[in-house]
Amino acid sequence: MNDSIDLQPALTISGASCQGCARKIRTALAPLTGDTERVQVNLDDQTVALPAGTDLAEAARRVTEAGYPATPISPAAAAPAGCCAGKKDGAGTPGDGDGNHREQTMAGSTGQAAAEDQVALSVTGATCASCVSTIEKALLSVPGVTHAHMNLADNTATASGQADPQALVEAVASAGYGARVIENADEADERKQEQDRRHYRVSLIRMAASLTLGVGLMIWGMGFGSMMVTEANQTSWLALGALTLVVMAATGGHFFTGAWKAFRHHNANMDTLIALGTGTAWLYSMVVASMPEALPEMARHVYFEASAMIIGLINLGQALELRAKGKTSEAVRRLLDLRAKTARVIRDGEERDIPVAEVRQGDRIRVRPGEKLPVDGVIVEGATRIDESMLTGEPMPVSKSTGDEVAAGTLNTHGAIIYQATRVGSETALAQIIRLVKKAQGSKPAIGRLADRISAVFVPSVMLVAVVSALAWYNLGPEPAVVHMMVAATTVLIIACPCALGLATPMSVMVGVGKAAEYGALIRQGDALQTAGKIDLVILDKTGTITEGHPAVTRVHARDGNSQRLLALAAGLEQHSEHPLAEAILGKAQQDGVEAATVTGFEALNGRGVTGEFDGRPLRLGNRRWLEDQGLAFDDLDEAAATITAEAGTPLFLAHGDAVLGVIGVADAIKPDSRAAIQRLHDAGIRVMMVTGDVNATAKAIAANAGIDDYRAEVLPEDKANVVSEMRGKGYTVAMVGDGINDAPALAAADVGFAIGTGTDVAIESAAITLMRGSLHGVPDAIEISRATVKNIHQNLFGAFIYNTMGIPVAAGLLYPLWGILMSPILAGAAMSLSSVTVVSNANRLRLFRTSHQPARNASGPDPKPQKERN
Amino acid sequence: METLLVNAGGLALMAAIVWWFWLSGSGTKSSGDHQHHH
Numbered sequence: 001m002n003d004s005i006d007l008q009p010a011l012t013i014s015g016a017s018c019q020g021c022a023r024k025i026r027t028a029l030a031p032l033t034g035d036t037e038r039v040q041v042n043l044d045d046q047t048v049a050l051p052a053g054t055d056l057a058e059a060a061r062r063v064t065e066a067g068y069p070a071t072p073i074s075p076a077a078a079a080p081a082g083c084c085a086g087k088k089d090g091a092g093t094p095g096d097g098d099g100n101h102r103e104q105t106m107a108g109s110t111g112q113a114a115a116e117d118q119v120a121l122s123v124t125g126a127t128c129a130s131c132v133s134t135i136e137k138a139l140l141s142v143p144g145v146t147h148a149h150m151n152l153a154d155n156t157a158t159a160s161g162q163a164d165p166q167a168l169v170e171a172v173a174s175a176g177y178g179a180r181v182i183e184n185a186d187e188a189d190e191r192k193q194e195q196d197r198r199h200y201r202v203s204l205i206r207m208a209a210s211l212t213l214g215v216g217l218m219i220w221g222m223g224f225g226s227m228m229v230t231e232a233n234q235t236s237w238l239a240l241g242a243l244t245l246v247v248m249a250a251t252g253g254h255f256f257t258g259a260w261k262a263f264r265h266h267n268a269n270m271d272t273l274i275a276l277g278t279g280t281a282w283l284y285s286m287v288v289a290s291m292p293e294a295l296p297e298m299a300r301h302v303y304f305e306a307s308a309m310i311i312g313l314i315n316l317g318q319a320l321e322l323r324a325k326g327k328t329s330e331a332v333r334r335l336l337d338l339r340a341k342t343a344r345v346i347r348d349g350e351e352r353d354i355p356v357a358e359v360r361q362g363d364r365i366r367v368r369p370g371e372k373l374p375v376d377g378v379i380v381e382g383a384t385r386i387d388e389s390m391l392t393g394e395p396m397p398v399s400k401s402t403g404d405e406v407a408a409g410t411l412n413t414h415g416a417i418i419y420q421a422t423r424v425g426s427e428t429a430l431a432q433i434i435r436l437v438k439k440a441q442g443s444k445p446a447i448g449r450l451a452d453r454i455s456a457v458f459v460p461s462v463m464l465v466a467v468v469s470a471l472a473w474y475n476l477g478p479e480p481a482v483v484h485m486m487v488a489a490t491t492v493l494i495i496a497c498p499c500a501l502g503l504a505t506p507m508s509v510m511v512g513v514g515k516a517a518e519y520g521a522l523i524r525q526g527d528a529l530q531t532a533g534k535i536d537l538v539i540l541d542k543t544g545t546i547t548e549g550h551p552a553v554t555r556v557h558a559r560d561g562n563s564q565r566l567l568a569l570a571a572g573l574e575q576h577s578e579h580p581l582a583e584a585i586l587g588k589a590q591q592d593g594v595e596a597a598t599v600t601g602f603e604a605l606n607g608r609g610v611t612g613e614f615d616g617r618p619l620r621l622g623n624r625r626w627l628e629d630q631g632l633a634f635d636d637l638d639e640a641a642a643t644i645t646a647e648a649g650t651p652l653f654l655a656h657g658d659a660v661l662g663v664i665g666v667a668d669a670i671k672p673d674s675r676a677a678i679q680r681l682h683d684a685g686i687r688v689m690m691v692t693g694d695v696n697a698t699a700k701a702i703a704a705n706a707g708i709d710d711y712r713a714e715v716l717p718e719d720k721a722n723v724v725s726e727m728r729g730k731g732y733t734v735a736m737v738g739d740g741i742n743d744a745p746a747l748a749a750a751d752v753g754f755a756i757g758t759g760t761d762v763a764i765e766s767a768a769i770t771l772m773r774g775s776l777h778g779v780p781d782a783i784e785i786s787r788a789t790v791k792n793i794h795q796n797l798f799g800a801f802i803y804n805t806m807g808i809p810v811a812a813g814l815l816y817p818l819w820g821i822l823m824s825p826i827l828a829g830a831a832m833s834l835s836s837v838t839v840v841s842n843a844n845r846l847r848l849f850r851t852s853h854q855p856a857r858n859a860s861g862p863d864p865k866p867q868k869e870r871n
Numbered sequence: 872m873e874t875l876l877v878n879a880g881g882l883a884l885m886a887a888i889v890w891w892f893w894l895s896g897s898g899t900k901s902s903g904d905h906q907h908h909h
Contacts, residue, residue, distance in 0.1 A: 463888050474878070
């Protein structure tokens with residue numbers, strides 16, 4: 001991944017989640033490396049690569065001071081496999097500055113520690129925001145873990161660093177939760193689904209058992225007898241108390257064990273509140289039932305039915321929540337369903353169907369019309385049209401023939417083809433997309449982290465509020481004070497459960513990221529999802545973003561009228577280049593039957609042109625500014641150049657020696673939907689700006705045609721990032737949209753970088769969002785989805801906060817002095833369950849979201865399976 | 872007497888909650904160590 005030769009992974013860091021962090025780290029290290037360019041921050045792996053010989057201890061100190069705890073990576077772990085094996089018994093190579101350090105760390109290495117790695121765990125028993133922080137804390141306490149993250153929406157936790165997976169499992173287990181290392185993601189998915197289904201059934205059975213008892217007792221109390229303990233019914237109440245205990249243990253035992261485990265680790269969570277609430281009610285009732293005479297007559301009331309009903313309602317809430325949670329991960333499931341099960345492989349001239357897992361790189365695979373492609377590859381025989389809509393959102397099937405790349409999961413609609421596998425298993429574009437979507441779904445935007453921090457102190461605070469309200473009722477309340485204090489404390493504990501708070505963000509993120517994937521926008525981080533909604537300036541790269549990116553020659557104007565020669569010389573130069581403009585010139589030469597001249601000493605000058613040697617004299621093809629800077633004059637070509645630019649073309653001047661021979665016009669057509677997409681951005685109140693290396697007149701023509709507000713022409717690729725920084729400095733929240741390769745610095749400098757991919761090119765590292773479809777519509781789509789998701793998160797958080805802030809005072813009895821209202825603990829249990837169900841349902845509402853452009857193709861995709869699934 | 876006992880018990884309980892969850896052991900202190908920004 002690290003393409004700079006002299007940079008190697010040197011530090012593991014934690015907490016760096018966006019390009020802003022990366023910038024801070026680069027700045028912190030610049031004094032050590034001499035230049036921010038010599039520091040590479042990898043946010044995915046949470047590592048920093050530095051030039052060899054950098055003082056790693058000092059570097060780690062600086063990064064830690066910048067706010068990102070860092071540790072030097074042991075070279076034994078960081079070096080490529082095999083490179084150190086031969087050196088095991090030799091001390092550091094002479095002249096190797098950190099030879100000693102290397103030796104020590106190698107000796108200390110157990111061999112088990114891998115390079116900065118991520119271990120994914122499937123976690124059970126986590127129910128609320130407090131659990132999230134407890135689990136993250138437990139993981140961070142394991143030596144070697146640099147970063148830990150728990151996702152409540154799909155109950156997985158990931159730990160980055162060099163820890164032993166078993167130690168991670170034990171840490172989570174000792175914090176009171178179940179954990180298992182996820183080795184095979186597919187298997188884990190299936191296991192989790194099965195687990196969820198079982199959990200759902202168990203929750204329903206528990207609910208039925210406890211509600212039967214609770215409702216039974218309530219009916220008894222209201223209709224046939226009373227809930228007051230008298231001498232006559234004392235024995236019956238004691239027996240019922242014992243029965244309630246049995247039912248509570250059987251249907252709500254998990255709340256009590258969870259609470260106890262959390263308590264032992266000085267933590268409190270949702271289980272704590274439920275256990276305390278129902279436990280208090282039961283214990284009080286048992287005291288009443290066993291020695292009623294010790295209490296005033298009015299206080300001899302039992303609350304066994306409350307304990308049973310609360311546990312029943314919470315079990316019901318959890319069952320409903322599980323059901324709704326299953327629906328949010330539908331986007332990933334739909335992608336998983338795209339995978340073919342078998343492949344028809346031709347080996348040794350023999351065709352046979354084998355499971356897709358057994359397909360090897362280099363295998364030749366036959367695909368008939370109507371079949372799904374099992375792996376990525378290149379067509380070697382035949383031609384067809386391939387429906388890639390499931391991956392790119394592009395509705396029209398794409399024509400493919402020999403030499404073209406095809407991707408796993410796409411559908412062969414037309415002809416039979418044979419293709420050679422280039423990427424199999426987890427390497428396919430589809431597998432990468434699934435990984436990216438899952439990872440982004442699990443990531444937490446800043447807003448979610450705030451909720452987590454609040455809820456970590458929330459539960460103990462609620463316990464304090466419960467005691468305070470109990471004391472207030474005891475001292476100030478009416479008789480029977482003991483009953484009132486018990487009811488108020490129980491109700492406060494039950495109603496305050498922060499489960500809705502914990503679910504608010506991850507649920508919406510999961511649906512939002514899945515929704516974006518449906519529209520062909522891959523969001524890499526939760527932060528990008530949040531920031532994209534705030535964008536008020538979109539900067540567009542021109543070539544390949546607004547335009548097709550396949551320029552064509554529009555005009556060849558030779559000073560001496562010999563346009564064939566002009567084209568031959570230009571083609572001679574450009575045949576060495578890979579620039580899109582070169583393709584256009586070579587295409588034109590080929591089309592006109594012109595043979596390219598033999599040019600030597602080729603050199604490409606980024607943003608200026610190309611140069612070489614022909615006939616002993618320098619041959620230069622490039623823009624006006626460059627050639628004029630070289631002292632050449634060609635005023636007589638002004639008119640031809642003006643015509644070219646007026647047609648939104650780029651004039652390229654060709655000079656041989658000191659003589660300018662002529663000008664070639666190359667124009668890149670605007671994509672048919674660019675204008676509409678830009679209009680959508682305007683409609684959303686966003687300013688649109690274009691940066692291009694083209695001359696002013698060309699840029700102006702394109703800006704006018706595409707409906708762009710503002711443009712910057714003659715910008716060198718390396719200066720695009722400066723334009724982005726400048727606009728951010730003016731207070732804009734900037735999105736940069738580019739093709740992801742030469743725009744990488746600008747994409748990284750923007751608040752949100754959008755890389756326009758070509759179909760399956762998903763592994764674009766520098767962009768926060770990758771658009772799989774070549775269309776600009778992906779930008780407004782992503783922004784609209786982001787806005788809808790953030791709005792959804794706000795609604796959820798607002799709802800959860802309001803519920804808790806309103807619920808607690810009412811439960812504590814604040815309304816009693818005014819209107820005599822005191823909430824029953826049973827109602828509190830129902831309200832609590834309802835709040836989680838509301839949050840989850842609201843997040844699910846996001847699944848129905850449609851952007852202003854067109855319905856997502858995947859939602860009604862051509863793949864029959866997902867449709868069946870929804871029935 | 873009873874009032875005094877109940878109130879003292881309540882205050883002691885609150886002190887215990889504060890001590891157990893905030894002041895002793897790993898508690899919530901370490902949540903601050905978890906690096907977050909923005």
